Every structure is written in structure tokens, then in C-alpha cells.
Amino acid sequence: MYQLYGDEFQDNQSSDKKDMSRLLKLARTFNCFHLSDLQNKEYYPFVVNRVQVGLIRSDILKFLLQYPDVFQFQSNHVLLNPALKNYVDRSKSVDAVLRDLRSQKVLSTLKGWRDENFEVRATYSTENLLKMDRSATCLFGICNYGVDINGYTNDPKKGLCIWLQKRSRTKQRWPGKWDNMVGGGLSCGYSILETAFKEAEEEASIPNELMLKLKSCGSVSFFFENEQGLFPNTEFVFDLELPPDFIPKNKDGEVEEFELLSAQDALDRTFSSEFKTTSCPVLIDFLIRHGFIRPDTEPHYPEIVELLHVSLQSVYGKIINSPVSEENGSTGDT
């Protein structure tokens, strides 16, 4: 059903993969959930207020259906009970279910409860329907949004150099793995720029005067899956050229160390199991935008660029009328 990082990464013996570049393999690893799998019977649309906002795997569904006042299964769709008519009611009910499941210790991702909420909506530009602890969004296949800052210098000798952080070993997800200099999820109540400034301060002590050079450079989107759940992910990408004498310092205890690497060393590190798989897209996009990964040397260049920008925004948002109207009359929320 899904490929774990290590399995997929080491499976290069089959003949149709023999000429696949390392970068293409990596791009397929962080997109190991294939959008074509949406037709797979093991996944069910998650519908809130008649709009698809996520995707639920059958191994997770069985736990949710223990709470029929909150989750309903109709015509192969999982509905948040339409009687929960507003943001507050929906958020409270789902939170109660998740806290109960957490106490049962049946879903490993809930061990990493964060006390930090993410907004749930169909696509980035549509209304917030409820909020949910960020540890739980992968159970519902809900799109996560985050911010990443590529801190770099142009060294007279080494050329383009990139700051990377090593995540603290106490982090719930990807402990001790290498990661981009600064990154964080978009929590409830914080805008993209507020998140960028907050994380730059907390993770790397970047003073505001240096942040004046922060440059918005695009976004990457990819769909990762592991044993914990589904991770459709969009990262808003920023570049920040840093003075050669600036050294990031962590404040919040979430970073073990920072290291400044040449572009080649940073690229090589993405291929190691020591790099957080879901942070590779931001670094690869950076190396492409800065001309380090080029189409004259990477034969799969266009496919890799496409795999850095998969169409997540078109996956969800569909109006789901049939399961409700067929079996439940109306949501009462028109």
C-alpha cells in the first residue's frame, strides 16, 4: 500500500529503474503516495460540510467509526457528522475523538500530540472548516501548509553554500535528521510571513535586520505517505542570503546543530538516510532555481521539477452531494 523511505530508496535493482537518476528516485520517494491511488479502494474521501477535505486509509477508518456521533460512513465516503454545523462544534467534536484515541494508544502518530492546531480546509484559498491538532492531520490526509527558509551564502571560494539544521533528537517526527535551515507548519492564527519570522527567530536567532532580505520564491507540493498516515504537503519557500560571518543559533531546543555546506555537499546529503525525506523538495527546488541542478546534466530534469509541484490543490475541494442526499437527506448547512 505504501513504500517507506528505506525500502523504496534501496530498491534499484529492477530493470526499469536502472537508468533512473538518483534525483528522480528521491522525487518519487517523497511522492510515494501516487495521486492515481486515489481510485484505490483502500482510501476514502473525508467530507466536511459537503466538501472533500481529506482522504482516510482503511486501517485508520476502523478507529474513527467507533464514534458514530462524529464520523459517518456513507457510499464509500467518510463524513464529519453534518449535524456539526460550525467551526467550533466541528473542532470540539474531532478534538474529543482524537484525545480519546490518544488515551487508547492505538494510533502511533497521536503519541506526538502537539497542542498546536492546523486549519482544515479543502484548498488553500477556501474557508476554514475546523481545526485539528497537527499530529492528527495525517490520519485524515489533510493538506498541511508550511514555511521554509533557505539560508545561503555565496562563498568566494566554495560558491553557493547552504545552511542546514540537524533536528533535535527529542523531536517526535524525524528526530536527529538533517533539515532545511528554518521551517515550520502554518499554525492557526499565524500568517505565512508571521510564521517565517517566528521560526527564523526561534530556530535560528536570525535578527530582523537580516530578515529584510527575505525573498519569497515559490512553493513546492508533494504527497508523502508512511505507516503513520498521509502527508499531502505544500511549503511556501523563501530564500535568505546571509552575511558570511552570520552563524545561526537555536533558541527553542528543537535544533541540535547547524552546518554550512557547499551546494554539492548539501545535494549529496539529501540522498542519505540522515536527511528528512519530506524536507528534500525545498532543498532540491533551491538547487534548481540557483542553477546548481541543471537540465544539461540531469536527464530527468522536467519530471523532477513536476514532482516538486504535484497538483494537490486540485485533489480536494470537490462538492460531494451524493452520499448525503442519498442516505441522509440534507446536511442542514446550506
Next chain:
Amino acid sequence: MYQLYGDEFQDNQSSDKKDMSRLLKLARTFNCFHLSDLQNKEYYPFVVNRVQVGLIRSDILKFLLQYPDVFQFQSNHVLLNPALKNYVDRSKSVDAVLRDLRSQKVLSTLKGWRDENFEVRATYSTENLLKMDRSATCLFGICNYGVDINGYTNDPKKGLCIWLQKRSRTKQRWPGKWDNMVGGGLSCGYSILETAFKEAEEEASIPNELMLKLKSCGSVSFFFENEQGLFPNTEFVFDLELPPDFIPKNKDGEVEEFELLSAQDALDRTFSSEFKTTSCPVLIDFLIRHGFIRPDTEPHYPEIVELLHVSLQSVYGKIINSPVSEENGSTGDT
């Protein structure tokens, strides 16, 4: 079946489009062929050597089926006759058909015969199967590849400024429309970099010493359709910062004039009917990468970025066994 530029662009009256940003509308215009339409019965896979390399619309198919020695219709697939076993034979046979159709004056796109060939292959990294005059590739829905150079300056007063070209009024396609400073299709025998240098010289007289600053910055991909045919397109994107006193000069007669615009003026121009629709992705990508279009001011930012990088490389390349094995035994080309 398809939306022309003007129709789609002016259709903003329906309620679900009322809050769609101008940029999102434009991104949907240059992606007016929706990949979901692949299931549409009006389109048939074009198969060469058992691999899908294109897509043929029913209004075009009827002309091709006048040549049963070259094109065969089996199980809703259009096959290049498997008896044509190599690159040279395939190229010659298709060329003869196209020249005959051109003489009949039944397909308007062939009026623009270029005497310039594009390679036909399933995906960018797979083998060349035949070559075809570039005026004809839209009849077969074959992926085109091109190169674009964003020429820009950083003006002390105006900030980021971009050179645009106005296409000659004598051009077959998009005559007199505004376009990126330098661009050209990847013709047979030219690499990406060779094409960039050739076009920079011919279109804008950019000296080699300035081209030393040419920077590879990614690629855009989109799927456009108009009355002439299908245009799945991938452009390799380069940025070139130019000195403030450099003025591009055309040599090959294909450019009417150049103009240096502020980022805002350039963006505004993409919304006008005076801009070549299929050149908008490169300019919008440039304005995103340079921080002019930002997620804090453009609510549909992630969707727009995704629409600049649609998954063309995964559309084609499928091994098609069934139509051949069911009805024709074998291609004889294994």
C-alpha cells in the same frame, strides 16, 4: 471540447469564478486542456513502437486515417504502422503524409510549415522515435520542449525590470503578440544550451560575454489547446541579469521591437490579449521566483504554482500492448 483564449478569459460571470484571481484565471487559460479530459472519448492515444507519445483529436484523426499504410486505428488507439521499424522510416513516412495533407490545405496549422523538425519521444529522457515538422506536432498532441531567457535589470528607481519582445507580424503563430525576451523550440540536433545561445544571438544580439551570467532556473510545463490542436509544452527557463545600458537588437527579423518594463507593467501585460498566452507561464514563474508575486498577496498562490508545473511527463510513455497484441499479433519491433 476546448476553450479559446478570448472565450475562457472573458467568462467570469459564473458564480464559482467570482473570487478567482486574475492570475488563477490566466493559469487555467494556458492550461485549458485539462488532463482529466484524457478520458474524453474525443481524444485517442497516439502510439509509436508500443509507447504512447501523443494524443490525437477526432477532428484531426479523420485526415490521418486516409493513409492506412502509415496510421492505423485499433481499439481506440492511433498506431504508427508497426512495420515502420526505425527512426528514419517513421520520419520519412510521417513527413510524406504531412506534406500531402499540406498540399490539400485541409489543416490550417500546416500552412505554417517550418522546415524545422522536432524530435518525437514519449518523455524527455526517453529515446527519439521519429522527427516531425514543428508545425505538425500539435496535430498529434506531442510534447514540445523549448528554451526561454528572462532578460532583466535591477533599476535603482523602478526595481525589478524585464525585457519583453514584440513578435514580428509576419510570424505564423501569435503574430504581433508580446513575448519573453528570448525563446525558441528545441529543434533536432540542438541541445538546451545550444538553443539558448543560438536564440539569444539571433533574436536579441546578446554577446557571449553577457551570456556568461546565464542561469538555469527550472522549467515550466502546461497543456494548452486551441482550434489548431494540442500543445503540451515544457519550457526550460533561464534568467539573465543584463547591464542597465544593454539594449537587445533583433537580427533574424522575427522580433518587431523590445521594451523594458517594470515588474508590475509586465504582469499587467500578461492579462492583456496582446500577450502570447503560452508565454505567460515563463513570465509568471519569473515574477514568483523573484518575489514579485507573493503568497501573502495572492490567495491562489499554491494552485498557480502547481499550474505552472503540470505533470506532463507522467501523461505519456505508457507501454500499450493491448491494441497491437489483440488485433495485429506483434509489432515485430521488440
